[in-house]
Amino acid sequence: MQSDAPSVRAALEYARANAARFTTRLAELVRFASVSGDASRRDDVRLCAEWLVRTLRTIGLPHARLIETSGAPLVFASLRRSAPNGRATILVYGHYDVQPPGPSAEWHSPPFTPTIRDGAVVGRGASDDKGQLLAHVNAIESWIHTAGELPVNVVCLFEGEEEIGSPALRRFLRTHGPRLGVQAAIISDTRMRAVDRPAITYALRGKMRIELVVLRRGREVHAGEFAGAVFDPARALASIVASLHEPGGRIAVDGFHDSIRVASAAERTYMKRVGPSDAEILGSGGLEPAPETCERSLYERTTLDPAISVTELQAGDAGEHGKSAIPARTSAMLDLRLVAGQDPRRIAQLVRTHARRFAPPGAHVALRIRSASPALVLDPRNAALRAGARAAEATFGRPVVFLRSGGTIPVVDTLASLGIPTVLLGFALADDGMHAPNERFGVRRFAQATECAIRFLAEAGRTLSPRPLQ
Template sequence: MALTDVFGKIDTNLDRYVRELKELLAIPSVSTYSRHRGDVRRAAEWVLNHCKRMGLEAQLHDTAGHPVVTASRCPHPHRPTLLIYGHYDVQPAEPEEEWNTPPFQPTVRDEFIYARGASDDKGQFFTYLKALEVVLAARGDLPINVKLLVEGEEEIGSPHLGAFLKKHRGQLKADAIAISDGAQFSDNVPAITYGLRGLAYMELNVQASRTDLHSGSFGGIAPNPIHALVTLLARLKNPDGTIAIPGFYDTVAPLELWEREAMGALPFDEEKLKAYLGLSYLCEEPGYNALESKTARPTLDINGIWGGFSGEGAKTVIPAKAGAKVSMRLVPHQKPQQIAELFTRYVTDLCPKEVQLQVKALHGAEPVLVSRDLPQMQAAARAIETGFGVAPVFIREGGSIPIVNLFKKVLGLEAILLLGWGRPDDGAHAPNERFALSDFKNGIRSAAALLFEMETCYDG
């Protein structure tokens, strides 16, 4: 596929693209803070106006939370439609003192652009806007129909997206959806993610006395909720690290031989990963290697624990209550609700009689597995090879993206293209988040190529 004219215009205009991205990155659209509500809306309006200037039909939709922006250009009744998803909201920048430059003053140094949202997800989403712009400039029109959906609540769990999708199901109908909100497998090894783990996220609250007690006066007779809690938590796993909850593994889809062989062929550097994490040891599930354990096997982790006194100095107290948060990453065919029920039953049965236990299911997401053989997936692979100059690898990711299930269930989309332009060490959600200018450019090239590859893979 000859895209010399398109890629030439990308090279010519790249400096302008970076300046425009800086404008968007400078807006502190932190969706979790009410004080930034106006900034979040300002970012939505920036995306809306940018789409309109490009010649797209665009609209801003108010929700019960932050706005959703939709845009489209659909001139071809008998050609496929690609839906492009992105989010313009960002994580908080704290701790700001750890940033080398202010998080909302985008700075380019050493061929990276540094700012909150540079990689997650403003920079990656913006590649699609520039791809549409450059194809329109070079060819006069798009080879396929394109729709865009850009939300402002992804970083807080997209609480209003489900209702929006149901209301606008017809407007958002498409043959495939492209989501670039992740990472390559490693530097210069682009990837297509075909599997995501699901999630069951739980909270435990243990209550004993009505108030904190003096450990000298009441120690020996008053039950201690921290003792009860840590006893429960310690029994969530077996000595070999496997999960002890009865029935937890019953529905787990085994890793097939071809998939294990494909994972084994990936350029995974365990020593480099340990160095990056500052660890001398990786906890692998028995019978599985580190890559399989971190991406394709179920897990259980204690994410937080509280209770009693942990300040400076001493305070001899028996706390009235204690609590913990526990997350379980799930794989096909585990169901979040079923796993939450198994977890609740198990810890309830183990709970000592002298304390009261409350268990809450806070959040759930089903695992995702997309067929690598779909023509749209193969089209994406060809597009990435055209854009990056190297064929992508197919990977499974350990994290969860709940919106993917929404697109599958509400819009009926099976061709879900998870195409990460970023890098694993971009620092998403961390200080000094960055996006390589080379990845920005190659993302634009790949997004442009995808428009043409989608047309050739469509069988009508």
């Protein structure tokens, strides 16, 4: 492990001296109820974005601004040394929107009134992703205030729609991404392996949402008068949904597994050595594993294997007393997780063919693709990922663990399609309560994340070569 250069040491000292103020900054940011999935919170989302622009301006990014979209605004700032430009450019991504707080009775303090409890800032968004986003803001401030400049060119891009699939950001990147001249992106929105054990996520499963609709001609009809006479779409829907898996749990769609790129034996050995155990994955929340038996670990099954889950089922009137009527329209939402080698368009075609084949006579089956993004595997030997690994190692005093994730971050795929590798260097822990009540981000971890972000900028500046602006 290398010792820090004098300029890095100065930036780190500044961050340590300002740690209390940075924590206050996080509390201020958590105060905004920036719930992207709640239309009544639109003003809070905007106020949060405006606060970020003001903050970026005060730390030395005077041209920070909002970029309007059809949804939540993007927060954009860039700091580049004027030409001739001999520095790499890093895209720093974060999201300022949050999940809805959920049942208020389960919160020990109001979700948008941040408090410090047990050494952590508690409030919705503290960990996902406001604390992690601000670690990079703190790092940029620390560099500008001590060195007067950054060791790399930086483009900050913070979005307010991550929790609803990043539609505006992905459109923005597809249109303007090539002109940003970015070599690599850093996203801190994933987990560490454990306390003081840093991790870089190098593989994400893809995700596709398919709405499966089964219709009968005509209207909803009286169950007493017509049962036995008309086709029952809910039964047809249930039989199609049930046909998607074999009794053992394997996906039964013809051709579904054909193109999967299998992980190497060496990678599986590494996964076994560093990855979470079954018990860790199920956590202390009293979860039980699926009854399907398989000799593969849950870590392998949730990252190397594809999956189809049914996240919604709709049929008939679910009111208090229900209704004795046979519905005309029923639907299921299928959440597919795809792995390397699976093309979402081809998979959608296979599922469509399967559904039609298993539909009873009389059923009208329609499939709608609601969203699709493929799986992604980044090369851990990539220079940007190596820079992230060195920064984390110097900060936490332990080598980085490279992890696969079962989840999906669609923007990483958009960046990859532009030739931009993403360093997924996250600082959250499994018990931070992300998407759950009493979300928190440890004050000490916030300081570590800031230090790691300071070192990452230095490492990126030292090792990445610039790409000419187009």
